[in-house]
Amino acid sequence: MPEEVKNTMRNHLSTNYNFDDISKDKLAYLNRLFSERYKQWKSDLHQYFEMFDDPQVVLKEGCPNEFMDRQDSWVWLCGHFQESGYVATIVEKGQSVLQESASQLPPDTPIKSVDPPKDAGFHILT
Incomplete structure (x- = not known):
């Protein structure tokens, strides 16, 4: 931080x-x-941002209540979530979290039956 x-x-x-x-x-x-x-x-x-299919829709209709008085911060944050560096980092961390989860399963476990942990999103961001 x-x-x-x-x-x-x-x-x-x-x-x-x-x-x-x-x-x-x-x-x-x-x-x-x-x-x-x-x-x-x-x-x-x-x-929350990821729930929307279109970044323009999330900007127009998806502003959370906590950002109503400072929509410029929400616009900035939505842009941040779309930056290539942020997206690449999320993908890399996501792969790490999934690899760690998979490493704890038996080697012959089918990939279709592997679910990420419920708190995977938090671990990816941290």
């Missing part, structure tokens, strides 16, 4: 919590927690 995003999040939370005197261990824990929550949130949004 970019340092700028971490700092912005800390600034928003600092209105309710004082992070000035926080220990390094607690700060590391919060960074891991924020990072995992961010990845899960992005994974959920990517899965």
Whole structure:
């Protein structure tokens, strides 16, 4: 997660919590927690985006409620989900997750009977 995003999040939370005197261990824990929550949130949004067959339809009709007041962020995120670098990374990570799942099955298991884990989307994004 970019340092700028971490700092912005800390600034928003600092209105309710004082992070000035926080220990390094607690700060590391919060960074891991924020990072995992961010990845899960992005994974959920990517899965939602993938439900639409046409990127133009998702832009016009699919904006989630949490982006209603900042549709420019939704437009950016939809573009991000379509970038070749992002798509290639997702494909590569998807292959890794599937290979790991398949490696735990007997060697003679037919490929048709291999299902990815239910949380595969999250593991691919992380």
